Amino acid sequence: MTVKTRFAPSPTGYLHIGGVRTALFSWLYARHHGGQFVLRIEDTDRERSTQAAVDAILEAMNWLGLEHDEGPYYQTARMDRYRELAAQLLEAGSAYHCYCSRDELEQMRAAQMARGENPRYDGRCRERQSPVPGVSPVLRFRTPQEGVTIVDDLVRGRVEFQNSELDDLIIMRSDGSPTFHFGVVVDDGDTGITHVIRGDDHLNNTPRQMHLIDALGFARPAYGHLPMILGPDGAKLSKRHGAVNVLEYRDAGYLPDAVLNYLARLGWSHGDQELFSREEMIRLFDIAAVNASASRFDTGKLNWINQQYLRSSNPEELAPGLVMQLERAGLDLRNGPPAVAVIEAYRERATTLHDIAGSAHYLYAEPVQVDISAINKHLTATVAGPLSLLVKRLAEVAAWTRADIHAAMTAVAAECGIGFGKLGQPVRVAVTGGTVSPPIDVTLELLGQKKTFDRLKQAIARLPS
RNA sequence: GCUCCCUUCGUCUAGCGGUUAGGACGCGGCCCUCUCAAGGCUGAAACACGAGUUCGAUUCUCGUAGGGAGCGCCA
Numbered sequence: 014m015t016v017k018t019r020f021a022p023s024p025t026g027y028l029h030i031g032g033v034r035t036a037l038f039s040w041l042y043a044r045h046h047g048g049q050f051v052l053r054i055e056d057t058d059r060e061r062s063t064q065a066a067v068d069a070i071l072e073a074m075n076w077l078g079l080e081h082d083e084g085p086y087y088q089t090a091r092m093d094r095y096r097e098l099a100a101q102l103l104e105a106g107s108a109y110h111c112y113c114s115r116d117e118l119e120q121m122r123a124a125q126m127a128r129g130e131n132p133r134y135d136g137r138c139r140e141r142q143s144p145v146p147g148v149s150p151v152l153r154f155r156t157p158q159e160g161v162t163i164v165d166d167l168v169r170g171r172v173e174f175q176n177s178e179l180d181d182l183i184i185m186r187s188d189g190s191p192t193f194h195f196g197v198v199v200d201d202g203d204t205g206i207t208h209v210i211r212g213d214d215h216l217n218n219t220p221r222q223m224h225l226i227d228a229l230g231f232a233r234p235a236y237g238h239l240p241m242i243l244g245p246d247g248a249k250l251s252k253r254h255g256a257v258n259v260l261e262y263r264d265a266g267y268l269p270d271a272v273l274n275y276l277a278r279l280g281w282s283h284g285d286q287e288l289f290s291r292e293e294m295i296r297l298f299d300i301a302a303v304n305a306s307a308s309r310f311d312t313g314k315l316n317w318i319n320q321q322y323l324r325s326s327n328p329e330e331l332a333p334g335l336v337m338q339l340e341r342a343g344l345d346l347r348n349g350p351p352a353v354a355v356i357e358a359y360r361e362r363a364t365t366l367h368d369i370a371g372s373a374h375y376l377y378a379e380p381v382q383v384d385i386s387a388i389n390k391h392l393t394a395t396v397a398g399p400l401s402l403l404v405k406r407l408a409e410v411a412a413w414t415r416a417d418i419h420a421a422m423t424a425v426a427a428e429c430g431i432g433f434g435k436l437g438q439p440v441r442v443a444v445t446g447g448t449v450s451p452p453i454d455v456t457l458e459l460l461g462q463k464k465t466f467d468r469l470k471q472a473i474a475r476l477p478s
Numbered sequence: 479g480c481u482c483c484c485u486u487c488g489u490c491u492a493g494c495g496g497u498u499a500g501g502a503c504g505c506g507g508c509c510c511u512c513u514c515a516a517g518g519c520u521g522a523a524a525c526a527c528g529a530g531u532u533c534g535a536u537u538c539u540c541g542u543a544g545g546g547a548g549c550g551c552c553a
Contacts, residue, residue, distance in 0.1 A: 023553050058552060115551075122549085131480035132549055151551055169483070178481055178549095186551040193553045217482055217548040240484075241546075249546085275490095278502090282491055285501040304491080306484050307546065314490065314503045324516080362515035372514095422512090437512030449514045456513095 016048025017207045020074075020081075021197070023055040024066035027258035028073040030310070031212070031242045031250055034276040038239055039210040040079045041277070041298040051204055052081035057088045057196050073259045077269045078291070083204065088196050095191035098199055098229060099152055099184060107228040108184060110150035111138040133180035152185035154195075154225055162220035167208070167237030167300045174220040182221055198222050202231030210300070213238040237300050240280055240307040250310055266338055266367030267315070268331075271322040275315045280304045288321055316364040323363060328356040331366065338370035339377065349377035350459045358451040358459055372449075376459055380446025387448045396439040397476050399429045403436065404469050413462045419454040443472035 020036040022028065043050040052074065056062040071085070102108035111134075113121075122132040134153070144150065157176045164172045184195035191199070201209060216238045226233050244254035256262060262272055274289055281304070283289070283297045323331070332352040339346060346352070355376065359369045374381065403425045410417040426436045437453040444465060450456045457465050 021553095025553075055553065061552080111551095118550085126479055126549095129479050133480095172482070174482075180549085183551055188551080190551090192551070197553090212547095213483070214547055215553095238483085243546085245489080247545075278490065280490090285492065287490090287502055304484095308491090309489060311489050311503070317503055320516095359515095426512095432512080434512040441513060447513090451514085453512060 014207060016043055016046035017051060017205055018043040018048065018210055019051035019053055019084075019201070019204070019206050020079075021053040021055050021200075021211075022070055023058060023061075024063060024070060025058065025061040026066055026069075027260065028070045029250075030257050030259055030262075030276070033073070033077065033079075033259050033272070034242055034279060035210070035212055035239055036074065036079055037077075037273055037276050038237075038281070038298075038300070038303070039208075041294060042208060042210055042237070042300055043082075044295040045298045048207070049082040050080075051086070051206065052084040053086045053088070053200055053204075054084075055088050055193070055196060057190055057193065059089070059190075062089075069258075069260065076260065076263050077273060079273075086200065086204065088191075088200065091196075091200070092190065094203065095185070095195060095199055096189065099191070099195070102154065102184070102228060103152060105228070106155070108152050108154050109139060109181075110141070110144065111153045111181075111183070112141070112145040112148045112150045113138060114148075131178060133178075134182075136181055139181070149187040151183045151187050153181040154184050154221075154228070156181050156221060156224050162223055164216070164219050164223070164236055166216070167210075167235060168240075168303050169213075169216070169238060169305055172216065176220070176224075179221055179224075184225070194218065194222055194225065198225045198229065198231070201234060202226060202229055206234050208237065209234045210237040210239065213240055237303070239303065240305060242279060243307050243309045245309055245311065247309060254310065255312065264367075266334070266365030266370070267319050268322045268326065268334070268366075270326075271319040272315070274322070275318045278314075278318075279308045279310070288318070320360075320364045323356075323360045323366075323369075328353045328360070331356050331360075334366045335369055338366045339373070342370050342374065344370075344374065344377040346377070349373070350461070354459060358455050362449075362451070375445045375447075383446035384442070384448060387442045391439045391442045391448075392472055392476060394477050396436075397473060399425055399431060399436050400439060400443070400469060400473050400476075402429065403440065404466060404473070407457075407462070407465065407469075413458060415452075415454040415458045418457050422454065439472075440469070444468045 018039040020039050022032055040050050054067055054070070056067070074081070099108065118134070121135060125132045138153070139155065156179045160176050162174045162176055164174070166172055182194055183192050185191055219236055223233055242250050244250045250257055256265065259272065263269070270291060273291070273294070277289060277294055278287065281298070281302060283302065289297065335352045335356055336346060339352070355369060355373045359372055363369045363372060403422065406421040406425050407418065410421055422436055423433065426433050429436070438448065441450055441453055441456065442448060444460055445456065451459070
């Protein structure tokens with residue numbers, strides 16, 4: 014049997030980071046087993062579904078590289094099929110029309126809660142013979158009322174549900190559109206989904222969907238219910254915790270593989286290993302090793318992983334992302350070194366591409382945020398001599414390379430009888446406006462000879478006497 | 479309220495009856511060092527609680543407590 018999994022978001026907003034984790038595990042499962050991964054857009058809620066949300070989902074999946082083999086399927090394009098199968102269930106007696114009003118249902122639930130019962134539809138229309146004039150009915154599925162339903166969950170193990178706890182769920186609304194449960198089951202059945210990997214908020218829905226599947230004559234898929242991702246405080250992950258839209262992570266300068274790696278390790282592990290390439294993830298992923306408990310989203314760990322990826326990725330591949338960040342910062346690439354050179358110099362000391370762009374600002378424009386206390390501390394009268402000598406020596410270097418620059422600086426420091434640091438740090442402050450940058454020779458090489466001279470001379474001119 | 483799920487350092491986790499309870503992020507210290515990083519070494523830090531099963535429970539069972547989800551003509 015070929016494994017076939019799916020990811021089925023509803024386009025009512027951006028793609029949530031928790032949804033991405035669900036998609037990732039589903040995708041990994043399919044890839045690991047050499048199967049197929051299907052994308053389905055659950056847009057039956059026409060009120061809340063938007064094309065913008067569909068686009069955002071597709072864009073996010075594409076950015077992450079979670080490519081699908083089939084789809085995207087749209088539920089709104091399959092209305093005839095739902096109606097066909099609904100009629101079939103009605104015909105077979107597996108479903109029946111229910112004429113209860115919303116008010117009536119609400120009162121019923123309130124009464125049951127008051128009695129300490131699990132609120133559920135009591136089946137009062139089950140045996141109804143005649144329609145209620147003027148009321149367009151919903152279609153309810155006749156759920157078995159006795160026995161137990163067992164979900165052999167790939168993540169949780171065996172979970173038992175008493176059928177008596179289940180009620181007759183609505184499968185077609187009074188306007189003739191299918192409800193979520195019906196759409197899911199029909200689509201999974203029609204597309205031959207073999208493994209349903211989804212959030213554990215659906216665990217309680219599973220037995221009811223299984224009965225529906227049986228009635229429709231589809232084969233039951235295997236289920237794997239993934240635990241939720243919580244915010245750092247243990248509450249449901251939401252906007253108040255920071256970014257929850259994946260594309261915000263792209264914009265913040267995170268790398269797609271790093272995000273995937275982080276998300277994979279949230280709930281899944283393979284011994285002590287922390288870093289997994291895409292291929293390793295696919296090869297090693299095992300849904301049986303997925304934790305059943307919820308985990309908290311930790312930006313600190315994501316940052317660490319992103320830095321690891323920054324350090325080990327090919328600078329050429331990172332360059333477009335940095336260019337985007339630099340442009341967004343309003344910098345003109347023509348005014349400074351190529352992006353690749355900046356990445357090589359900065360990737361060991363940054364967590365995101367956004368950080369690199371921020372740190373490299375001085376390479377493309379005059380330093381804007383000068384550190385006054387650093388200037389007061391390092392650009393003192395005593396450095397006038399060394400800096401002037403350095404300008405002279407740097408003018409004589411054979412080539413503007415870090416090696417020649419380093420040699421010149423070492424010579425000047427020795428000549429002035431000061432340590433390298435006593436020269437390096439003032440130079441750094443003079444050319445970058447701050448105290449932090451890559452090794453000073455690399456910094457000057459990146460900056461270029463002309464800018465270095467301009468800024469050193471300017472600094473010397475402003476030195477206190 | 480009812481049903482279902484979950485519970486190892488602050489966080490992510492390893493563990494699958496006998497371990498000095500391991501690793502990672504973060505945090506502290508030391509080393510390296512022109513700054514910041516990176517790197518190396520190192521320190522503090524956990525089995526929610528109570529019964530039971532067993533020669534022996536972090537591990538199995540049952541309770542308790544705490545957390546979560548579901549209970550819609552939302553998905």
